[in-house]
């Protein structure tokens with residue numbers, strides 16, 4: 309590093325000990341930068357630290373979600389299942405930080421309340437809730453897109469005298485469900501994971517659903533020893549595929565469109581999709597699934613048939629079939645035994661569109677058809693996606709410009725990693741970033757950011773900032789392609805779940821390959837116009 313005008317505590321400060329932050333920390337530390345990581349929780353894992361609700365598990369294949377920067381790490385860690393659960397995932401991130409001796413660079417219980425760019429010094433002053441203050445040359449906010457939990461704006465939530473937890477803020481102590489009257493509010497990916505897992509323990513389970521989702525089987529399984537050995541031996545090929553393709557998954561895309569085949573062939577193919585692992589239903593389905601409404605509706609017709617064949621009560625299954633969006637109009641959940649749960653006599657489904665929630669009471673939940681009493685309420689009601697965490701951190705850039713003001717109409721980013729007016733600050737894994745297997749996208753972003761650090765050190769630059777006109781090229785791409793991408797305006801990808809949030813696309817609609825190309829071009833230009 310070039311000597312600073314005023315000394316910094318660290319070259320690189322990383323905020324957030326999740327999958328992205330840990331990799332960024334590793335890269336910077338390995339390259340000899342002085343580093344520090346601040347984490348609001350008491351442990352590492354990010355999503356896999358906070359979301360410790362029963363049933364929480366990957367829906368990306370475990371060995372494609374983990375890191376690829378070390379063959380030894382890949383060889384020495386055994387994922388017991390194709391889609392491992394939260395405890396195993398959290399163990400993995402602990403293993404990584406210990407194996408690479410990163411823990412000594414992490415301060416826990418450090419929730420950031422302010423980040424201020426000091427123009428004169430060319431560095432950031434970062435403050436935590438407990439008063440700790442750190443001066444850093446670069447700040448990397450790896451705070452995640454699904455890390456600011458939200459609750460419904462319904463009166464009385466604080467009045468409830470029983471136990472209540474949000475899935476994204478689940479306690480470390482076990483929650484005793486046995487024999488309890490339980491409500492689960494929300495049927496997104498988190499709710500539909502909790503529901504079947506607790507159903508057999510509880511005395512009664514009431515599911516409050518506003519919008520049904522196109523849930524499909526996760527098809528998890530144990531990975532037998534022979535296959536484990538094959539996966540490990542195949543490291544180079546697996547790494548090559550997931551680091552270079554568009555999705556970040558190993559899945560091989562199909563080569564046919566929906567109506568090229570007869571109905572009989574289609575239904576046979578859909579059956580193989582139904583039995584395929586996780587996201588393969590999206591990434592290996594007919595190639596027009598996400599571009600043709602008729603093709604998508606055909607797949608939905610197959611799913612509807614499946615649901616009707618599983619759920620015995622006709623009135624219940626009717627409520628479980630989405631009518632306001634097609635497949636991937638919202639982020640599709642992957643389930644295990646979800647629909648079967650509604651055949652159990654002590655499980656009820658409340659359709660909040662028919663009987664909206666009125667208030668939470670001391671004893672339970674009141675909807676327009678009356679009050680139901682509960683011992684436990686599980687709020688599986690989602691997150692302020694994309695921008696939520698970053699806009700809660702008090703970030704102020706050049707001239708005191710607040711990120712909240714700069715993004716008042718939606719995020720403005722370059723490559724989903726930096727914003728004009730906020731020099732030397734990055735947010736890999738933030739808005740405009742992912743659109744597939746997230747750790748792979750975020751890993752590309754971390755490597756791009758790290759390349760900037762290396763270049764600046766080598767060429768003695770002190771400040772990096774994306775020029776406004778360059779940032780505009782990326783945001784124009786987001787606007788152009790978001791109109792064509794599959795996730796609909798009803799999804800949280802457009803901020804639709806937060807009242808008053810601007811309706812802007814929050815993911816990367818151009819996909820990974822375009823992002824990688826633009827990153828390569830930017831690096832090849834030697835960050836022309838970015839550096840001073």
Ligand code: NAP
Pocket residue numbers: 364365366367368454459460461475493494495496497498499501516517518519639642660665688689690691800805
């Ligand atoms: P979510 O998908 O946003 O679902 C939230 C649920 O709460 C929805 O059913 C929503 O209904 C409901 N809800 C929100 N506000 C409500 C209100 N005021 N009244 C009634 N219901 C309300 O959140 P999530 O389930 O936590 O999942 C978020 C994302 O996290 C997923 O899409 C996924 O990317 C990730 N995730 C991944 C996994 C995994 O398998 N790896 C597991 C869990 C989560 P509406 O749809 O009507 O808004």
